Amino acid sequence: MYNEKVVDHFNNPRNVGDLPDADAVGETGSFKCGDTMKLYIKVKDERIVDVSFQTYGCGAAIASSSMLTEIVKGKTLDEAMQVTNQDVAEQLGGLPPLKLHCSNLAADALHNAIAEYRKKQEVAGKG
Amino acid sequence: MYNEKVVDHFNNPRNVGDLPDADAVGETGSFKCGDTMKLYIKVKDERIVDVSFQTYGCGAAIASSSMLTEIVKGKTLDEAMQVTNQDVAEQLGGLPPLKLHCSNLAADALHNAIAEYRKKQEVAGKG
Amino acid sequence: MNSREVYMDHGATTPVREEVLEAMLPFFKEQYGNPSSVHSKGREVRNAVEEAREKTASALGASPGEIYFTSGGTESNNIVLRGAAKKHEGFGHIITSAIEHHAVLDVCRDLEKEGHRVTFLPVDKYGRLDPSTVEDAITPETFIISIMAANNEIGTLQPLEEIGAIAAKHNIIFHTDAVQVVGQLPVDLKKMQVDFLSLSAHKFNGPKGVGALYKRKGIKIDPLYRGGGQEGKLRPGTENVPGVIGLARALELSVEEIPHKINTLQSLRDKLIEGLLKIDEVVLNGHPEERLPGNVNVSFKYIEGEAILLSLDMEGIAASSGSACSSGSLDPSHVLSAIGLDHQTAHGSVRFSLGRGNSETDIDYVLEKVPAVVDRLRRISPIRRSG
Amino acid sequence: MNSREVYMDHGATTPVREEVLEAMLPFFKEQYGNPSSVHSKGREVRNAVEEAREKTASALGASPGEIYFTSGGTESNNIVLRGAAKKHEGFGHIITSAIEHHAVLDVCRDLEKEGHRVTFLPVDKYGRLDPSTVEDAITPETFIISIMAANNEIGTLQPLEEIGAIAAKHNIIFHTDAVQVVGQLPVDLKKMQVDFLSLSAHKFNGPKGVGALYKRKGIKIDPLYRGGGQEGKLRPGTENVPGVIGLARALELSVEEIPHKINTLQSLRDKLIEGLLKIDEVVLNGHPEERLPGNVNVSFKYIEGEAILLSLDMEGIAASSGSACSSGSLDPSHVLSAIGLDHQTAHGSVRFSLGRGNSETDIDYVLEKVPAVVDRLRRISPIRRSG
Ligand SMILES: Cc1ncc(COP(=O)(O)O)c(C=O)c1O
């Protein structure tokens, strides 16, 4: 069903857990299938210097989350905003068609995290 | 499908052919399934002294015909009138349910032959 | 990959046992005739098929004329429900439960769309149907009651004798999908007063793709498929000869072994349940007593079923789940919803279904591996217990 | 009982060949998982089923998504005809032939009773359909044309390409029951422009109880059975795994061998026909050229088919007949009536259907035995030639 890369990311997920000193947290969830993801980012000079995740979901959801953290670590926020769910699935070497929707939360959580970070910055800038 | 007795009567039918000096011939046929039978009898003192048959039909029809000739040989006409198609099937040790109708011609042909014989006698008596 | 292989998915399917395969083998290359043929190559096979029918009948306490071979449980169910609807004049009313297998439930939904009325009876939190709700649901238009013998996911047994008595009293056709029960528990057609019973060979160590339908003598339904008229016209098509031979042999063996098997399986089952419930925040789904001897279904909170299955699979353990993601659908199983589980508890359900070949050591192995799997996944999960 | 066994009833069914059984065997006891399961025992079997689908597709020149596994030719036919009728809004019109297999003919009769209109096209004395009658029969309500590729009794091939072109021109679904043709003759889906094609594994040395349906991509019909959603919902139920593996292997092998096999079979067939026609008052049924490479059907006048079959059986020869008495019905086959045979000629029909394993020696043996059988039965018969 899943290819080796997916299985590897599911079995040995990278960057699991919360980041106690995160600059922002992005959350997303599918009401329908119940999957939930939290993405923590640490930002320095507009660049993601650290990232971690927590995911409730199936194998595809967990592997996608893990893969996403690998993709975005070190990217600038603008670069990271360009990352799509499709990119994640591609980097994983593909997912079964029925499972594609399970990978949809990873990029969403990332974009939510970045949005939160920017909002915080704005507030801080104004304040 | 057929038991050994049926198979034996089918393979080695008794009393096959026409009787050139028959006193009467009974014919019967099923319009539906196309079976046809001719029964020849030779009568002496109200008793069937010789009998033969010709049958166009399936294995059950041929075996029933053969069995019938064995049953009636030596019987008085009155006794022979009592023979039913069911008797024939029973003497054969049974026939498959779907094949019962194929055995229905044997006794009919016999009764027809006896009726013909009686009619001839009547005509002869009157004449 | 891993040292042990522990198959605990007997509710999904079972391996064909040696004796069954042996019984089937001559019918592929040697006794290959068509049972409808007049010649001896056909007749020998016809005899074998009729012997299989007799064996099947006798294992169920039925007569051979009441057994129809089909291509499986799904077909048996469809033949009964659609056939009864077809036979019924105009539109009528069907009573079934909310937790039937899709091969009953979705046929009923289809018939509903076509104009029939259907009552999907609710079940309690253990998945049990209250027989009085059946009686209450009956209307003058009700022409069939279809209630499964045991649920495939949570293993809950239904009070069939009570329901059968109600159906008989009101003179309504009573069908039971006994796919999960036949070969596992004794089946008494007389006591249950069923008119139709569906079974599937691959659930009791017989081959896949063959099943049977018991139809009480005298009860009539319309056939759906047309063809060469095999199986009393109810299921036309050249007979799956090795299949029906295998079904009969498997049924014969498994029914014989029931008295012995029940105790073994139940004690394995109870040991597994007990062990699993020792893990934090695990709940048992289904009825604590009225359940299939081999069925264990629990929900691991805060984690998702498919992820659990994959992790178990890495350890060589085969199980199943009512989670949406394990079936490729979006919703968790209708059964788990019907017993009132919230979305997340339903998503965390795992079924271990025990069967022939499972041992004490298997249970120990599973109980050794599960806690670590659950722990690992809970560490990844963002959901935390509130306590 | 007799020295030789000569099986000439390949049109009824065929033995499973060694390579096919070998391919199936691992899927009973070892690779027994349910293809729908998430764990590896299920996934390995899912892969095998999908490989079988690919093989089947490639043997037919189709794509894997166009292949649906069923329980046989009967089911494939029923799914198409009933499914197209169910999909069609209100009552419509169906075009078929008078000589279809019962698995098409009787479905059409059923649909007619339910309210659809059906045209049963006549055939000529050889059993050939005139494509122009198809075009003439088309009405704005026509939603499906179903014409068999070759007749199972008399072996006559139909002009499918012409009919397909007509169906395509009028944008009407075109189905062919190719149960007798697949594995015997090349099948070109593109040229025939068929939307649906039915096949059954046991007709080409595969196992009984499994078939397939080709459905052209994009064409939609409604499913009849409901259940677990297998086979794209068109044929739900746990897959007959060993069966589909066997089907694919048998199809692959028999399609590969077609070029070589055609010539062998045709020359055996023609030798047998020639020899049989030397017997007094024997007529060939079906088309002299446009017939299945292995089909021989003759009528022996003045004697009845079942009696001939029984006598041949005593000599070790397995054949079949369109006689009423060989099927337990009262009427001779609708096919023999449709080609205009009188009752008695129809009753005397015998089909010798050749296949894998038949040899020149078999033909010699049959030609040696038949005259005596015919002679013996004619001596018993009261019917005499008029000449
Ligand atoms: C309760 C129940 N009914 C019906 C079925 C369908 O059986 P099959 O897949 O053999 O057609 C199953 C098995 O999946 C089942 O568990």
Ligand SMILES: Cc1ncc(COP(=O)(O)O)c(C=O)c1O
């Ligand atoms: C032309 C034709 N169609 C359909 C069928 C039915 O196939 P099955 O008996 O495998 O369902 C047959 C075989 O009997 C056939 O010859």
